Amino acid sequence: MSTTTKLFLQVTACGALFALNTYAVSADPTRYGFGEPASANDLQDFVSSLPDGRDLPAGSGTISRGKQVYDEKCASCHGQKLEGGIGDRLIGGRGTLVNNDPKKAPVKTVESYWPYATTLFDYIKRAMPFYMPGSLTNDEVYSVTGYILSEANILNGDEPITATSLSKVAMPNRNGFIPDHRPDHFKPADKHPRLR
Amino acid sequence: MSILDPNSDAKNTLKIASLVEAEEAFLAKARTNANSVYFSQHPIEPAQPVKGEPAKGVDPLQRPHNRRHFLASVAVLASSSVAGRAIAQTAPSPDGKAPPGAVWRSVPEDATKIPGVAIGEDGGYGTRSQFETEVRWRFGTKTPLSSWSMTPLEHGVGIITPSGLHFERDHGGIATIDPATHRLFVHGMVKQPKKFSMSDVKRFPSISRILFIECSGNGLTEWSKPTLKTVQGTHGLVSTSEWTGVPLSTILNEVGVKSGAKWLLVEGGDSSVMTRSIPIDKAMKDCFLAYGQNGEAIRPEQGYPLRLIAPGYEGNTHIKWVRRIELSDKPFMTREETSKYTDLLPNGKAVQFSLIMDAKSVITRPSGEMTLSGPGFYEITGLAWSGRGRIKRVDVSTDGGRTWRSAGLQGPILPICQTRFRFPWVWDGKEAILQSRCVDETGYVQPTLGQLIEVRGLNGPIGSIYHLNAIQSWKVDTEGRVSNVHYY
Numbered sequence: 001m002s003t004t005t006k007l008f009l010q011v012t013a014c015g016a017l018f019a020l021n022t023y024a025v026s027a028d029p030t031r032y033g034f035g036e037p038a039s040a041n042d043l044q045d046f047v048s049s050l051p052d053g054r055d056l057p058a059g060s061g062t063i064s065r066g067k068q069v070y071d072e073k074c075a076s077c078h079g080q081k082l083e084g085g086i087g088d089r090l091i092g093g094r095g096t097l098v099n100n101d102p103k104k105a106p107v108k109t110v111e112s113y114w115p116y117a118t119t120l121f122d123y124i125k126r127a128m129p130f131y132m133p134g135s136l137t138n139d140e141v142y143s144v145t146g147y148i149l150s151e152a153n154i155l156n157g158d159e160p161i162t163a164t165s166l167s168k169v170a171m172p173n174r175n176g177f178i179p180d181h182r183p184d185h186f187k188p189a190d191k192h193p194r195l196r
Numbered sequence: 197m198s199i200l201d202p203n204s205d206a207k208n209t210l211k212i213a214s215l216v217e218a219e220e221a222f223l224a225k226a227r228t229n230a231n232s233v234y235f236s237q238h239p240i241e242p243a244q245p246v247k248g249e250p251a252k253g254v255d256p257l258q259r260p261h262n263r264r265h266f267l268a269s270v271a272v273l274a275s276s277s278v279a280g281r282a283i284a285q286t287a288p289s290p291d292g293k294a295p296p297g298a299v300w301r302s303v304p305e306d307a308t309k310i311p312g313v314a315i316g317e318d319g320g321y322g323t324r325s326q327f328e329t330e331v332r333w334r335f336g337t338k339t340p341l342s343s344w345s346m347t348p349l350e351h352g353v354g355i356i357t358p359s360g361l362h363f364e365r366d367h368g369g370i371a372t373i374d375p376a377t378h379r380l381f382v383h384g385m386v387k388q389p390k391k392f393s394m395s396d397v398k399r400f401p402s403i404s405r406i407l408f409i410e411c412s413g414n415g416l417t418e419w420s421k422p423t424l425k426t427v428q429g430t431h432g433l434v435s436t437s438e439w440t441g442v443p444l445s446t447i448l449n450e451v452g453v454k455s456g457a458k459w460l461l462v463e464g465g466d467s468s469v470m471t472r473s474i475p476i477d478k479a480m481k482d483c484f485l486a487y488g489q490n491g492e493a494i495r496p497e498q499g500y501p502l503r504l505i506a507p508g509y510e511g512n513t514h515i516k517w518v519r520r521i522e523l524s525d526k527p528f529m530t531r532e533e534t535s536k537y538t539d540l541l542p543n544g545k546a547v548q549f550s551l552i553m554d555a556k557s558v559i560t561r562p563s564g565e566m567t568l569s570g571p572g573f574y575e576i577t578g579l580a581w582s583g584r585g586r587i588k589r590v591d592v593s594t595d596g597g598r599t600w601r602s603a604g605l606q607g608p609i610l611p612i613c614q615t616r617f618r619f620p621w622v623w624d625g626k627e628a629i630l631q632s633r634c635v636d637e638t639g640y641v642q643p644t645l646g647q648l649i650e651v652r653g654l655n656g657p658i659g660s661i662y663h664l665n666a667i668q669s670w671k672v673d674t675e676g677r678v679s680n681v682h683y684y
Binding site: 038048107126127 | 235259279339340341367368381382383388389390391392393396397399400419420446449450461467468469471522524525528529530531534535538540543544545546547548549550551552554576596597598600627632633638640642643644646647648651653654655656657658659671681682683684
């Protein structure tokens with residue numbers, strides 16, 4: 001059997017399966033050979049980070065350099081004291097997450113809520129400053145990440161900020177997250193509803 | 197910036213206030229438009245701010261008896277074409293400007309006495325009628341580059357949302373991307389990293405599915421008190437389209453998944469370079485990369501030229517403008533899956549990766565701010581959907597949940613898709629509380645707000661923010677005015 005015929009048969013078989021199952025798409029075993037290999041060069045500018053520091057780019061920064069970057073490129077939207085403006089408030093809020101009061105809002109910031117410091121590097125690198133995303137060098141991003149963490153009383157000192165050091169930062173709310181336990185089970189409810 | 201991240205009480209109130217304002221501005225216009233379900237022949241001052249009982253305090257004597265809203269206006273247009281046309285002629289566009297998505301043309305006295313518009317005059321791409329004015333309206337954030345706009349569900353018929361009315365949420369504006377130069381990169385824990393052009397992507401065998409997408413922030417203003425007035429405001433972050441594209445399993449098979457790969461990072465090519473981690477089992481099961489929406493190319497604000505569709509998952513995971521997929525053994529813990537889109541409970545713990553949208557339904561007509569023209573027959577209609585499968589049943593109550601009767605479901609009833617329900621009702625002119633409650637094929641019963649709050653608590657004015665899927669209550673007062681209330 002020629003390759004073309006084989007491919008044709010496999011594809012037809014898959015088509016029949018799709019029609020039967022509207023939930024899952026059945027895995028298509030065919031290799032079509034479309035697209036081209038992506039080279040290391042193609043991929044070098046992409047940034048993503050895992051909490052253990054893998055995937056973060058090379059580079060390093062300092063808190064003092066970070067203050068300069070922040071004042072120049074972030075303060076206009078996030079405030080001189082990181083108190084927020086057009087952009088989110090970045091520090092404060094510890095101790096506000098446990099709260100059962102519908103009138104009082106919890107204060108969720110990098111300091112009080114974010115579980116991983118690597119996320120901060122990743123997000124600033126990809127999306128900030130808001131009007132010029134992707135314009136900071138890796139060293140600048142390490143620096144400003146360090147500065148925000150120091151203003152949040154999470155980091156201090158003159159140690160260089162790097163992929164390894166960020167993966168070791170113990171964020172205050174590191175253990176604040178739980179997995180999804182849903183679905184909940186609700187019974188058709190209540191014989192005595194009223195206006196609230 | 198986002199309402200989804202309340203930083204202080206004052207800011208929080210401010211943000212919700214501006215949503216209320218946006219809705220009010222929209223309503224003020226709609227009340228003067230003959231084709232709007234909110235049309236009033238004698239526009240009145242905006243109603244009282246919605247509190248527990250919004251209708252109270254409005255002096256009935258000041259209200260015109262003859263307000264033609266909702267079904268009343270439809271009846272006028274149908275039964276008296278002359279009157280209907282007279283209203284329509286001037287109402288949508290006294291200044292000769294067409295509503296968005298339409299072209300203004302002069303309206304003849306009698307369309308049978310004069311030839312119409314020449315074929316091809318539209319340049320080959322049709323527009324909607326100049327008399328149809330419903331639009332998405334946007335939350336007035338400080339920057340329109342990170343914001344969201346809502347689908348006018350009250351105008352919808354059937355289950356498909358017109359592409360131009362599909363809700364949107366963007367974090368860095370709407371990217372403009374030339375498909376000729378766009379590339380999709382797939383790498384990480386794969387045997388052969390690859391890049392695909394859009395024509396490569398379109399060569400693979402394709403699939404189509406009609407699916408809803410719902411933002412998990414849909415209804416966030418409604419946790420602690422009824423806040424927005426219309427169903428567009430309370431429920432407009434859900435829409436349904438037919439999506440066409442390539443199964444992710446096909447693409448993953450093409451690069452060869454290495455053993456141990458458990459998660460995918462999917463990344464957008466917009467200025468927020470949006471990212472979410474998706475479990476690989478989900479990716480292999482039913483995710484796909486869509487380039488088609490409702491029979492044509494996907495709209496720019498929906499992610500042109502390529503969008504991830506993750507059936508039943510919260511809207512934010514449906515990454516738009518997809519340019520890259522990276523496979524890994526662990527989730528990436530991106531900003532959107534830590535700082536946002538996590539559900540903070542009163543005990544200070546936040547639920548993470550709450551990806552599936554639970555079953556939900558809402559009555560879209562009659563709904564908030566409409567007015568019934570008088571006792572008599574009305575069709576109650578609305579939509580139900582579940583991220584876990586098909587809708588099995590929808591019950592409707594007109595007495596605030598004391599008694600329920602099942603509504604008729606319009607086929608086809610598709611999994612992870614909106615299903616339209618209908619319920620015939622004769623209004624006796626007395627006060628009524630309209631509710632709908634759905635059950636999906638897993639047996640999950642849509643909760644009351646009270647039941648949901650019992651499980652989730654109220655950590656602040658907008659609670660745990662996301663995943664509010666409670667039963668909605670619309671109160672009909674003795675004058676037929678419909679308003680948003682909490683009743684459970």
